[in-house]
Amino acid sequence: MFCSIFVNAQSSRNCELFENIEHTAWGGTGYGSYNNRTVTDNLGSWSVSAVTQMTEGSDHYLDTRSARLRGNAGDTVNIHRIEMLFDKPNGLGTVSFYYCSYGTNTGTVHNGGVIYLDYSTNGGTIWTNAGSVTAPKWVDGGEVMLEATFNVNVPGNARIKIYKKAQTGNTTVNIDNICITDFTQTNTVATPTFTPNGGNYLTPQQVTINCATDGATIRYTTNGSEPTETNGTVYTTTPINISSTTTLKAKAWKSGMEPSSVATAVYTFPTPVANIAAFKSAPTGAVYKITGDVTFVYRTGRYIFIKDETGGLMIYDNATPVITSTYNNGDIISGGVIGTHGIFNGLYQLVPSVNTAEGTPGTTVLPKVVTMAELLANFAAYESQLLLIESVTFEAGTFGTGAAGNINIHQGSDEMICRNHFGNITGYETDPSKPYHVAGFAIPYNADREICPRNTDDIFLPGSVVEAPQFSPAGGNYSEPVTVTITCATAGAKIYYTTDGTDPKETSTLFTTSFTIAETTTVKARAFHTDMTPSVIVSATYKFPNPDQVATPTFSPQGGTFTSKVSVIISCATEGAAIYYTLNGNTPTEQDILYNNPIEIAEGTTILKAKAFKNAMEPSDVASATYSVSVGIHEWETQINVFPNPTTGQLTIDNGQLIINNVEIFDVYGRKILVPTLTVLRSYDLTVFQPGVYFVKISTEKGIVIKKIIKN
Numbered sequence: 068m069f070c071s072i073f074v075n076a077q078s079s080r081n082c083e084l085f086e087n088i089e090h091t092a093w094g095g096t097g098y099g100s101y102n103n104r105t106v107t108d109n110l111g112s113w114s115v116s117a118v119t120q121m122t123e124g125s126d127h128y129l130d131t132r133s134a135r136l137r138g139n140a141g142d143t144v145n146i147h148r149i150e151m152l153f154d155k156p157n158g159l160g161t162v163s164f165y166y167c168s169y170g171t172n173t174g175t176v177h178n179g180g181v182i183y184l185d186y187s188t189n190g191g192t193i194w195t196n197a198g199s200v201t202a203p204k205w206v207d208g209g210e211v212m213l214e215a216t217f218n219v220n221v222p223g224n225a226r227i228k229i230y231k232k233a234q235t236g237n238t239t240v241n242i243d244n245i246c247i248t249d250f251t252q253t254n255t256v257a258t259p260t261f262t263p264n265g266g267n268y269l270t271p272q273q274v275t276i277n278c279a280t281d282g283a284t285i286r287y288t289t290n291g292s293e294p295t296e297t298n299g300t301v302y303t304t305t306p307i308n309i310s311s312t313t314t315l316k317a318k319a320w321k322s323g324m325e326p327s328s329v330a331t332a333v334y335t336f337p338t339p340v341a342n343i344a345a346f347k348s349a350p351t352g353a354v355y356k357i358t359g360d361v362t363f364v365y366r367t368g369r370y371i372f373i374k375d376e377t378g379g380l381m382i383y384d385n386a387t388p389v390i391t392s393t394y395n396n397g398d399i400i401s402g403g404v405i406g407t408h409g410i411f412n413g414l415y416q417l418v419p420s421v422n423t424a425e426g427t428p429g430t431t432v433l434p435k436v437v438t439m440a441e442l443l444a445n446f447a448a449y450e451s452q453l454l455l456i457e458s459v460t461f462e463a464g465t466f467g468t469g470a471a472g473n474i475n476i477h478q479g480s481d482e483m484i485c486r487n488h489f490g491n492i493t494g495y496e497t498d499p500s501k502p503y504h505v506a507g508f509a510i511p512y513n514a515d516r517e518i519c520p521r522n523t524d525d526i527f528l529p530g531s532v533v534e535a536p537q538f539s540p541a542g543g544n545y546s547e548p549v550t551v552t553i554t555c556a557t558a559g560a561k562i563y564y565t566t567d568g569t570d571p572k573e574t575s576t577l578f579t580t581s582f583t584i585a586e587t588t589t590v591k592a593r594a595f596h597t598d599m600t601p602s603v604i605v606s607a608t609y610k611f612p613n614p615d616q617v618a619t620p621t622f623s624p625q626g627g628t629f630t631s632k633v634s635v636i637i638s639c640a641t642e643g644a645a646i647y648y649t650l651n652g653n654t655p656t657e658q659d660i661l662y663n664n665p666i667e668i669a670e671g672t673t674i675l676k677a678k679a680f681k682n683a684m685e686p687s688d689v690a691s692a693t694y695s696v697s698v699g700i701h702e703w704e705t706q707i708n709v710f711p712n713p714t715t716g717q718l719t720i721d722n723g724q725l726i727i728n729n730v731e732i733f734d735v736y737g738r739k740i741l742v743p744t745l746t747v748l749r750s751y752d753l754t755v756f757q758p759g760v761y762f763v764k765i766s767t768e769k770g771i772v773i774k775k776i777i778k779n
Contacts, residue, residue, distance in 0.1 A: 082246035093119045111153035127167035133243035148230035158222040158250025165212040169239035178204045180238030256280045256327040259317040265332030273306035283319040294318040310650035344377035357404040358652030363394035379451035389419040398426030402654035413511040428589040431605040434506040439478035449509045461497035488519035533602040536592040542607030548585040555594040564592040617687040620677040626692030634665040634773040644679040703769040713777035716754035729766040
């Protein structure tokens with residue numbers, strides 16, 4: 068189907084490179100599919116993932132052929148593209164192409180969605196986005212091919228790619244007549260570039276902005292608004308830390324020149340959720356990060372079970388494991404669990420994207436005793452949690468695999484399925500004449516309700532297994548020595564325990580009397596009885612302050628809800644300690660960001676975590692705070708100014724019409740070094756300060772402003 072053109076603006080433009088998709092190389096055998104391939108024509112080689120064999124009446128083109136690009140929801144970013152594999156000399160001036168939504172007025176109506184243009188000046192190693200255009204629905208005017216023109220204007224050897232990202236719905240589009248002009252020296256500031264460029268990331272990115280025009284001033288925004296000479300932050304040389312999904316825009320100015328075009332890049336990160344319940348309530352199909360601590364319960368093969376105070380969750384690992392860290396039952400996993408949210412036959416699951424952090428010892432998770440009636444009435448609340456149903460009756464059978472892995476169990480008038488879900492009880496034969504206790508994980512399968520034992524030890528006769536030992540008091544954080552007692556409900560059982568991390572045996576220390584713990588210790592215990600199966604191993608960790616441990620960092624201001632961007636100062640009471648922090652909920656390490664300056668937190672919800680390190684001392688505990696910021700540019704912030712800056716001693720604060728409640732001055736390590744007395748003139752003597760960089764925290768009736776000053 069031929070689409071008419073109202074105006075062919077390309078005819079009036081000198082196209083130094085013109086690709087009309089008409090060369091015979093574009094119409095070869097197999098070019099009626101979206102498969103990746105290389106097309107070599109008279110201009111050079113192109114990497115193509117697009118239909119270029121026009122056999123359908125729903126395609127739109129200018130002569131006899133165009134390229135049909137798809138952007139379905141399941142596609143990988145950039146998979147459908149037209150990409151130069153060669154460099155064009157003499158740079159890029161303007162880049163234009165024609166586009167039209169695929170479809171007809173009688174068939175499937177497509178909304179062509181967003182079409183992106185990127186360029187590269189280093190052989191395709193780094194790509195910079197030059198902009199995008201959205202194709203209207205066919206019935207809304209998409210039936211004519213429209214021209215998109217981008218003013219790139221970069222010198223040197225360069226190449227382009229036109230592509231679609233994954234989008235929801237029918238978003239196929241036709242592309243034709245690609246026209247590229249040469250770079251021309253103009254009186255326009257070069258468009259800023261980002262390194263790295265936008266994309267999908269799992270870890271925070273330190274983004275730098277560059278402009279090829281010497282002496283240009285760059286302003287950027289992270290809230291989607293357009294930068295202007297009064298809107299946005301002036302970019303210096305300090306990289307911008309981006310740790311949550313952010314649209315970064317930048318524009319450059321220079322006196323005597325026209326401002327640049329706006330550069331845009333979108334950095335996409337997993338959506339943070341606080342806990343397992345929040346994960347389950349979030350939309351499926353997206354990548355999330357559970358930021359709160361979770362407790363490891365059990366793993367067999369690809370199945371991993373975790374829990375927190377809000378519920379249980381199954382992690383379904385890949386065939387080649389993503390999670391390679393190993394854990395003991397009860398270990399605490401901090402730093403976040405990242406993966407894709409899915410529901411398989413009614414079961415909530417997380418498919419991991421990255422490995423989880425190493426665990427720290429916690430308290431053993433024992434099966435929670437429930438009745439079958441309680442479980443069936445509240446199955447969603449118990450899903451993926453380790454449970455114990457006592458005194459159930461099995462129907463006759465032997466556990467097999469697949470459909471043969473199900474045997475019905477009964478408790479009174481209630482009935483559910485006991486399933487060989489993990490394949491670890493194959494061949495186990497039940498006896499309908501005996502009552503059994505059954506432990507396992509509560510797992511739904513569509514309308515079925517199942518309990519899935521870990522192994523044959525989870526199916527046992529009452530009185531055949533020693534009860535698990537109990538600790539008093541329970542593990543936790545203590546400031547004074549604690550006296551620990553271990554008990555067991557099974558009469559005559561002997562309890563053996565260890566304090567060195569090894570599993571207890573009958574050759575370990577026999578518990579006979581309470582003992583005192585005064586330093587951080589993990590106690591493990593197991594109970595034994597003649598002619599009975601030993602109990603499970605249980606553990607509890609008692610944690611005490613360590614004088615050789617670095618003090619936990621503190622934040623100012625503390626976490627909370629803010630109506631404008633907030634600058635956070637991190638302090639540590641341990642002299643000489645180095646503070647490292649993250650903004651994505653991960654536990655900080657010495658490979659993360661070293662704190663030197665106040666951290667600016669902008670739009671959205673940010674989980675700030677900090678940890679301090681010092682040679683010959685144990686690292687601090689992790690400090691954590693959540694900041695919810697609704698970004699807005701407030702006029703009152705511009706009323707606060709400090710001068711002179713740099714200063715040799717005297718510093719004055721101009722507060723405009725605002726009321727100042729407090730002033731504090733910090734050094735670059737976040738240490739508060741002065742709380743000056745408020746004066747009418749707002750003038751302060753800093754003569755005694757050593758030369759260097761300081762930060763003035765000014766608390767006003769409207770909010771907090773932090774100003775950076777230099778003392779010469």
